[in-house]
């Protein structure tokens with residue numbers, strides 16, 4: 549027993565407190581500070597064991613990214629993945645286990661799921677839960693939230709705690725610092741027991757200590773917001789990537805932002821993007837809205853073009869010139885694939 553606790557333990561604890569909490573260390577604290585029992589206990593737990601033993605399942609891009617910070621904060625990190633990452637793990641100071649049974653026998657306090665959204669169910673079904681401690685905290689970091697919440701509630705033993713989270717950043721956006729970046733979490737099932745509450749708080753504290761903006765919200769709320777922001781961002785990034793944008797010597801700031809967006813989103817796997825689409829009920833609606841918005845803009849442009857053409861057709865060439873368009877410019881635009889409802893007349897030369 550540490551000297552501080554030894555000195556605190558001399559007066560006998562009140563019998564009522566002895567009944568409430570059995571471990572000797574706790575009784576010692578009770579005896580010393582009987583009027584502030586709960587606060588003492590919590591701060592004691594924090595002081596006695598500030599670090600966690602965390603097992604990461606899925607040691608790909610994002611799992612490794614998280615592990616670096618966990619290790620830097622002094623936590624003990626174990627990892628398992630479908631592929632063999634033993635050498636990269638040892639460089640990061642992480643113990644890699646090729647067999648999930650061996651990893652679970654290490655009795656991590658926290659198991660963190662960082663697999664692709666698409667493979668989550670498969671991975672969950674392969675975990676030998678019986679080898680874990682009866683009380684283990686399961687955390688997921690998937691970019692959608694209702695889907696893993698439902699799977700965790702379905703597959704995990706009832707005694708396990710569940711914390712659904714989404715760090716709203718990745719290896720690119722969080723490369724230099726996590727300060728100011730959002731961390732969303734939902735305490736889906738955390739037991740009332742003091743040690744369980746404390747374990748969950750300690751895990752959340754990893755992100756709070758890095759300066760993340762801690763946002764507690766339900767999984768459903770997360771998915772609604774994320775479809776309108778994250779899925780849209782990834783979609784636009786991927787569309788722009790298809791255009792093959794290149795930097796020019798005269799980039800405007802906005803264009804630089806687009807190039808950054810392509811850079812940020814193109815490094816994520818297609819599995820991740822597909823998961824955002826497939827497992828967020830709101831994603832399809834966002835895709836349709838984007839499509840409609842694009843068509844609206846196209847129509848606004850072609851509508852104007854159409855008006856100019858009409859002016860030319862019906863002899864108001866003066867009006868068309870006021871708009872800065874010559875007949876040949878209009879013809880060129882139309883032949884370059886202007887939207888269909890700006891079709892030129894059969895004989896454009898009759899137009900003026």
Ligand code: NAP
Pocket residue numbers: 605606607608609610611629630631632662663664665667670671689690691692714715716717718719816817818819820823
């Ligand atoms: P990902 O493509 O979404 O997931 C890759 C991980 O999934 C790897 O660990 C991979 O294992 C594993 N995996 C894929 N298919 C598997 C299968 N059939 N069986 C077992 N494992 C399989 O890329 P990621 O960026 O690493 O993302 C991991 C999780 O973090 C995802 O759920 C994602 O939504 C979430 N997330 C990512 C970011 C980000 O910026 N990247 C940010 C927040 C949250 P192996 O490598 O061993 O094959």
